[in-house]
Amino acid sequence: MSRYTTAHTNPKETGDVRPTALQIIRDNEMGGKPVGSFTVITGASPSLGIETARALATTRASLILTARDLTRTHTTSLHPGVIDTSLAKHVPQEVKESMDKELALAKKSFEQGAATTVWAAVSKELEGRGGVYLNDRAEAERGEDDGVVSKGSYLSHTYDSEEEARLWRDSLKLVGLLEENLMDSVAGISLRKI
Template sequence: MSRYDKAHKDPQGPGDQRPTALNIIHDNALEGALTGKVAVVTGVSSGLGVEVVRALATTGIRLFLTARDVTKAKQALGDQLQDTKVELIKMDQTSMQSVREAAKVILSRTNAVNILINNAGIMAVPELELTADGYEVQFATNHLSHFLLFQLLKRALLAATSHDFQSRVVMVSASAHRIYSTHPDNYHFQNGGYHPWVAYAQSKCGNIYMANEIDRRYGHLGLHGISLHPGIIATDVGRFLSDETKEAMKQDKMLRKVLKTPEQGAATTVYAAVDKGLEGKGGKYLVNCTEATRGPDDGQSSSETYVSHTYCPQKEAELWKDSLEMVGLEDDE
């Protein structure tokens, strides 16, 4: 149960009674309360990332932000970048080398990170695209780059954890993970079968598996992984959607009711990152600022429930092992 359950019972569209990211900060009495702590947020050039930053900035936390397009991020963040506690770093998530370089910059500024929010992502790329590293672009951007960033910042996350404020890794997944799990023999569609939504679903399932495995491996050390579905929000992540699909979504009355503003869409991310009720907890998939409930394996991409493959220790461990190999790292266990 969550204090926000009632607000989500009967949604009435963007701007309704559902909480915003700033509401989460206020309800946890965190204004100015996180001074001295550090957070890293990826994907801050538009949409949810911007709103996450705006909310976290009110806590006094030091922020390291990454974006592929730094110019666009500067325009989107505006006055936030005037704060001396906020630093913007270029990171192209289609390049593992770029991730390494960004992590190096962060670690040159701090040796402790309390919160890592892996927010950046792309959705439904129409045709199969491979990165320069040879990886399917959605898998690389949404999963592998975040996996590598975590590995590079892991010591800093472990160093920052304390009894009263344990470190958190927040993975922004999506309800689309329900339609397709990870497939080790075809991560990059080298055996064919590419479909925009299948590739997206696999990458988003990978986000959940990564969070679950982080909690399994490091939860007892005070480092926790949490994943979430932010909701349906009209942001730039939908730029690859066809005009026909966008028009059909506009005409869908039920969809219009559950649609959130970016401020509301960022709420579950901020909830996962700082809500006091989640202190010392992890391995959870959240929806609407609460833990998701089990639903049917119906192949529906927009349902707010989880399915049988959402939690799968065998596949989580398998993806972890394979991801280490893809980014060229050894297992530390």
């Protein structure tokens, strides 16, 4: 169980006791210290991306565009939570109004939404580990296979090694790479600190 689990048991809308990205940095005593690793932010909305970058910048982290040595790379997937970002600007007002009260209370600020991404980057709990799905600064729990994903859970198909392998092969094919040549291709990419 994550040290932040209890902070998420009774949400009270944005700005409540749930930690922010900067709080995660402080809790891990990372502020002003180099993290000794590189961090890759592969996608984010303008609001969450900037909060993630702000928090990671306090650690003097080096952000990179790609990875050279896949054997030392660990990846995680995560759900930042319900955040009213510009991504929701096209959601019809009646849909927003129909959100149940529990979901509305679970809404997070930008800073709170960025916290799980930052936690994934700096947490000692995840050091040397990857391939996990995170929610609310913890590993997500297995949900019911009823087709409804709720409260940050995952379903049985989330960890399907056959489908993961198929997606990998299809992705390589789409970008014109052969699996046996992949390591040579990746090794030829040079990294530079930003």
